[in-house]
Amino acid sequence: MSAATDLPAVQVRGLVRTFTLKGVLNGIDLDIAPGEFVALLGRSGSGKSTLLRALAEIDHEAEGVGEISLPERISVIFQDARLLPWMRVLDNVLLGVSGQRDKGRAALAEVGLAGRERAWPHELSGGEQQRVALARALVREPKLLLADEPFGALDALTRIQMHALLRRLADVHNPAVLLVTHDIDEAILLADRIVMLDDGRLAADLPVALPEKGIARRERIAELRAQLHRMLGVDEAPADYREDAEPSLTIDGPSDVLANLSSAGQPADAQRHARLYERYRDTLDVAPAWNDTLDTLVSHRSVRAYLPDAVPPGTVPLLVAAAQSAASSSNLQPWSVVAVEDPARKARLAVLAGDQKQIHQAPLFLLWIVDHHRLTRIGEQIGTPADGLHYLESFLLGAVDTSLAAQNAVVALESIGLGSCYIGGIRNKPAEVAAELGLPPQAFALFGLTVGYPDPAAPASVKPRLPQDVVLFREQYGAPAEAGATALYDQRLRSFQREQQMPERDWTEQASQRVRGVDALAGRHVLRDVLHRLGFRLD
Template identity: 80%
Template sequence: MSEVKLAYSAAAEAERLGARLFDRYRHDLDLPVAWNETLDTILSHRSVRAYAPDPVPDGAIELAVAAAQSAASSSNLQPWSVVAVEDPARKARLAALAGNQKQILQAPLFLLWIVDHQRLTRVGEQVGTPADALHYLESFLLGAVDTSLAAQSAVVALESLGLGTCYIGGIRNRPAEVAAELGLPPQSFALFGLTVGHPDPAAPASVKPRLPQEAVLFREAYGQSAAPAALAAYDRRLRGFQREQGMIERDWTEQASQRVRGADSLAGRDVLRGVLHRLGFRLR
């Protein structure tokens, strides 16, 4: 390749990376990093809530699980499982438990990501070693972290295939009923769901801008995370995004503060500790 073509290619890659970063922040972020397909997939992430009826390709589920199992796992404990749901009737029941979110009904595939301590308990029984450490809060946090890392690796893999995804936290609204629907054993808990399918071209999703990096990135020690100027700028950018999408305009600062205002804002999840205890997690 000639020097001219190399220079053109480098310029095109820098422009593409710059465009992806602009979409993510709605302002320029000039970085001395070369574009690549992995960055393109990650920076292009958007939540897809409208799906075409086409099924996911053969092998997509297994590839997603392989990607999930390629994520880091603390002490290689791998304390998670995933339940793939494609049956429309079961999806409808799960949708009702998760707040009647229509994307669960539309998506051809619904993945339920499970914090699974039952498997480690059985392993302990098989080798004659107690698994008492699983009953401590640290072990539950470890399971939630590992499950989340696995799911996000699966999302990147699925999106690299041209599929769309959307996390469903509403699956925690009624965890005991979800556990019964999925036939979960004790010491297992559906942490969240994930809709998967081909995005509906008639209702394309867009990249939602995030907080500016000065609000989340600190060097050496924690700094001022809620600088009024940075948050005000983000409110303006998010409103611009909402306007483009035909959404109700609402400041992030107002939306976020309402979401964490008290127990009544948790959609019934304020009783989660008690439900987890009944599901076999003692959380000492």
């Protein structure tokens, strides 16, 4: 962006601010041109947020002097989205703005939340909540947008998406922007100018002036990084900021991906790159077309912490309709589902499945059943034997079709803001589970599925998967994957575990331990015998 006129949108002269006699801002002079994007950097305590609050005219507790000239319309975005939990999304966007519902819907569509107008804030992820805050800011058509570390609480990949979105919207709406940030890359890749505060004074005012692409762009980014690190007193940048760092190993700080996304021309491109990077912790070249269905599929995550809110009425029939719409390996429809909402029954099932806390928490627990009983009963009713059900092929067919149906239900529930987690532990004690659910002979609980609203206080993240080189072969099964591919995946998974504050453990070790012997099967080594007792011959 560039200045639209010679007159500044913001003009600050001699600004001083003190709190209980301690000086925080000491004579600040600053101009921001219309349409200019300025990033404000500085150490903690340097006065960044104090300057922003002064421009937002919400620093009533501070004392000081100085002259501030501001445009008439100002919007502010904070690190916390500050949505009112008792108001739906559209009403949050239009807070203080009357009679503009169409304009509010348009703002939500612009930030990628079309169709979520009636959602409650707790139904949204952290990134989606910040999108609502951004829509609320833009619906007022501000001439000055103040952003106080708005992405600081988001995970790395959601932050990447929001960078691309903010830059695009700033280009479209053309307000002057002041972004307070601690993130050097964020400042470089979003701003036209970087202003640095040190001890309450302006210590630097640097034009960014990034070339559009190529070596010149990378060299300018490296130059600015080094200069800003020196100014902040960091002698040496960490490896993931160095220009010569290996991109495929840049796991904890995806600077190169961030740079690509910030220069992406379309928000769908940014979404695609962000989602695929989140899934693989590496770039993946796929067809450019991207849509909401692909976005839901690729961004799947297992949710293990839920709000206590019940799912909306009609949710279970909707999920079953989605399940019955799944592709199948036959038209036998050899599955059923038991919906459990009674807390006492959920608690008993949780104990049978290893006492997993998400079964207790989730308001809905779906048990997916391989059901040969129905087919046997139909045969008896019309006088046709059902001997084909006694063979292993029929059980495998039932397990496949049950799994396909359940996965369709997962996609459906995620599309309406719910989360879920598969519970394979339900096979630990299949006979006891069958008794608890009142299952007839030839019916087997293949797995469970917890369903509910994700708890925003414990957000789930996308777990990286194996590189496609390890799992994808063309025409024929190829040579075993190089050990380096799984070693690289171990590194990426450890990065994920660090972000989630989980114990760090290589995937290769985890997988090996899960299949090392009978003792690792949690009692499921006797599953064939239990299935026989449940009426499955498996000939």
